[in-house]
Amino acid sequence: MSGNNNITRPQHRQLRFQVLRYDPATPAVPPRMQAYQIEEADGMTLFIALNEIREHLDPTLQFDFVCRAGICGSCAMMINGRPRLACRTLVRDLPDEITLAPLPFFELIKDLSVNTGKWMRGMSERLQTWLHTQEGAPEADIRRIEERMEPELAEQIYELDRCLECGCCVAACGTAQMREDFVGAVGFGKVARFRLDPRDSRTDEDFYELIGDDTGVFGCMSLLACHDVCPKSLPLQTQIAFLRRKMAVMGLKGAS
Amino acid sequence: MSCKNIIIQAGLADCPRKSRWPARLDLLQSSTGLILGLFMWGHMFFVASILFGKDAMWTITKLFEGFFFFGKSHPGLVSCVVGFVVVVFVLHALMAVRKFPINYRQWRTVRAHAKAMKHEDSTLWVWQVYTGFLLFFFASAHLYQMFVWPQNIGPYASADRVWSDSLWPFYLVMLLAVELHGGIGLYRLAVKWGWPNASRQKLKKVKWALTGFFLILGLATLAAYMKIGYEHRASVGERFTPDWVLEKDLSAGHHGDSL
Numbered sequence: 001m002s003g004n005n006n007i008t009r010p011q012h013r014q015l016r017f018q019v020l021r022y023d024p025a026t027p028a029v030p031p032r033m034q035a036y037q038i039e040e041a042d043g044m045t046l047f048i049a050l051n052e053i054r055e056h057l058d059p060t061l062q063f064d065f066v067c068r069a070g071i072c073g074s075c076a077m078m079i080n081g082r083p084r085l086a087c088r089t090l091v092r093d094l095p096d097e098i099t100l101a102p103l104p105f106f107e108l109i110k111d112l113s114v115n116t117g118k119w120m121r122g123m124s125e126r127l128q129t130w131l132h133t134q135e136g137a138p139e140a141d142i143r144r145i146e147e148r149m150e151p152e153l154a155e156q157i158y159e160l161d162r163c164l165e166c167g168c169c170v171a172a173c174g175t176a177q178m179r180e181d182f183v184g185a186v187g188f189g190k191v192a193r194f195r196l197d198p199r200d201s202r203t204d205e206d207f208y209e210l211i212g213d214d215t216g217v218f219g220c221m222s223l224l225a226c227h228d229v230c231p232k233s234l235p236l237q238t239q240i241a242f243l244r245r246k247m248a249v250m251g252l253k254g255a256s
Numbered sequence: 257m258s259c260k261n262i263i264i265q266a267g268l269a270d271c272p273r274k275s276r277w278p279a280r281l282d283l284l285q286s287s288t289g290l291i292l293g294l295f296m297w298g299h300m301f302f303v304a305s306i307l308f309g310k311d312a313m314w315t316i317t318k319l320f321e322g323f324f325f326f327g328k329s330h331p332g333l334v335s336c337v338v339g340f341v342v343v344v345f346v347l348h349a350l351m352a353v354r355k356f357p358i359n360y361r362q363w364r365t366v367r368a369h370a371k372a373m374k375h376e377d378s379t380l381w382v383w384q385v386y387t388g389f390l391l392f393f394f395a396s397a398h399l400y401q402m403f404v405w406p407q408n409i410g411p412y413a414s415a416d417r418v419w420s421d422s423l424w425p426f427y428l429v430m431l432l433a434v435e436l437h438g439g440i441g442l443y444r445l446a447v448k449w450g451w452p453n454a455s456r457q458k459l460k461k462v463k464w465a466l467t468g469f470f471l472i473l474g475l476a477t478l479a480a481y482m483k484i485g486y487e488h489r490a491s492v493g494e495r496f497t498p499d500w501v502l503e504k505d506l507s508a509g510h511h512g513d514s515l
Contacts, residue, residue, distance in 0.1 A: 081372035104369070174378050177369045178362040209274050214354070218282040221355055222448040223378045224456070241450030244282075251279020 012040045013096055015049065019061065020101040023110045033099075034058075040091055046098075047075055047087040050112075063112035070231060073166025076103055077112045083168035085231045103171040105180075116167040120186070127183065127210050129190040132202050139199045149198065160193035160239070162232045169226035169236065181215045185226035185236045188217060192239040195246075207243075208250040217243050285351035286445055288344050293442040295341060296434055300470055304477045310411035310484070311498045317410050334406035342399050349392060356385055376460075377447075380440045387437035394430040411496040412488055419485025420492045424478060431474040439467035 015038055022031040036053045047065055054061050066072040068087045075086040078101040080094065091098070106114040123129075133140040138147065169185035176182045191211055194200045211217045220240055227237040269275060302320075306313040320337070321329040357363040370378045402409070408417065418424045443463040447456060488494070497505075 078372070081374060104365075172373065172375070174366050174369055174381060177365045178357055208276075208279075212274050212276075213270075213278040216278075218278045220448075221381060222444050223375070223381050224447060225373060225375045225378050228375065228377075237447060237456070238450060241448060245449060248279050248283055251276045251283065253276075 014038075015040050015091060015094075016097050017049070017053065018097065018099045019053075019111070020099075021061075021111050022108065024108055025110070034061075044091045045087055046079060046089040046091055046094070046100075049091055050086060050100075061112075062110040064114075071164070073116075073164030073168075073231075076116070076166040076168050076171070076231075077101065078103060078171065083171040083229050085166060085168070088231055103167050105170050105173075105176055106167055114167070116165065119167070119170075120165045123183065123187050124190070127187050127191055129187075129194065131194065131197065131200050132206075133199065134201045137201060139201075147199070153196065153198070157193055157196050160189050160196070160234065163189050163234060164232060166231060168229045168231060172225035172229040174223045174225065175219055175221050179215070179219065182219050183211055183216050185230075185240065187211070188220070188240050188243055189234055189236060192243055195243075204246050204250050208247055211243065212247050212250060217247050220244070281351055281354075284347060285354075286449065288348035288351065289441050290445060291344050292341070292348055293438045293445075295344075296438045297466075297470065300474060300477075304473050306411060306414075306477060306480045306484070307473075310496055311500075313411045313414075314496055314498055321406075329407075331406035331409075334409065335403050338399055338403040338406065342403065345395060345399065349388075352388055356389075377456075381444075384437055384440050384444070387433040387440075390429065390433040391437060394426065394433060397426070398430060411484060412491075412494055413496075415481045415485035415488055416492045417485075418478065418481040420489050424482050424485075427478055427481075431471070431478060435467055435470050435474060439463050439470070 017036040017038070018033045019036065020031060021034045023029065036057050038049060038052050038057070041048070047068055050061070050063050054063075063077065063086070064074040065087060066074045068075075070085055070088040073085065076083055077086055078099075079086070079089055080099050083103055100112060102108055102112050103114045103116070106116050106119050108114055131139070138144055163186060165186060167186070169189075170176050173182070173184055176184050188211065191207055194202065195204075195207055213219070217240065222237075222240070224237050227235075230236060263269060302316050305316045318324060318329060320334055321331050322333050323329045357366050367382065370382045408414070418427060440463070443459055446452060446454075446459050452459075
């Protein structure tokens, strides 16, 4: 069989990256944009592209990843101005020029790497995002078989439990950029999840104590970028509106 | 100093229970915004009655002055409505200003954020801040004028104000600011509270359609007043009275101006 010279390989683009570089450990060196150029490959994700850069062009470039499959939420970064997961972003959906920056709001470790975990833990402690059971309640006895739950309700809880805590919603939130003590959509999602759970003994009065002020649900200005960028497409808009209505009712009921 | 103030000053206002006021203030911001938004649209229809002719606008004006109920004009009734709007406006401004960027750092951050994100709802909010800020001045001036001189509303009086008093640039800026601010605000109310429960794409389509409609209506109305004002520039101060009223008054021995 003679060689087929007619096979044409698809022309791959040259991708030009502009990456924000900064190391808080060496504050004398100001933040700067560094350019890289690599050739696009079939099915290339941004995560693969970044590894390509680090392997062949610049081993000092720092970014985070763990699962490479949109499950851990570690590789969230600002891609052309919007927060997204690098591992879930195909470069074929991006233009030739790609700008990368770390998520704002969170503590910067270096380059594209941020410490979302530290903030998430603080949020979790602040909003007490764990099941609260009353002493003596059947749910508190771990030797008992759990109460049955309607599958529809379990589905609803599971839907909100899909949150990765990647930080995209907080990085996209205009309110959070202005006010550092704002709970953020991830926090509202957690509260909505535990409010749904019949095993949690907390009432709306208790939830009001957690999110009933301007750092909580009443601070949300409904810009809804959180909803639009969530990599898991969580129904953040409806959940925040729902919490707002419930907490507003508490405000009308309350005495002080 | 009261005990309450001592506790607030010590930073213990939310102990042991969180204040219910943030909820009430949020409701107040939304409800005053809703009232002002709906008033703005209704107001635009009344003002736009000039497009149906001077008689139509005169009739609407006199209706609000109670002419058809009491047989005599009471411009004070208009001042009462304006007074109510002033209270709602001040409350809304007071509530809304809490959400403004309050220092340079916040302003720089949110502006860069909205530009980089290219996210329509975030950009619309920045426009809401710009237009809201403009309305602090423009709406206040307009409300003061209407409160103090309610008798100067009418086909000729309003047109003279627009043209001979050179207020058309003022009304042009206010029209753009109020329609953008109100339209975006009502859309945001819907997504904020989850009612009506429609998709954002649909709500946004309705929002832009309404904003477009009211802007066109407003611009046409302003043009109509400018035209009437220009034609009436030699007789500034003269008030309009429809022919049919003049004829009726003459037969009854009254003069039109006394209406």
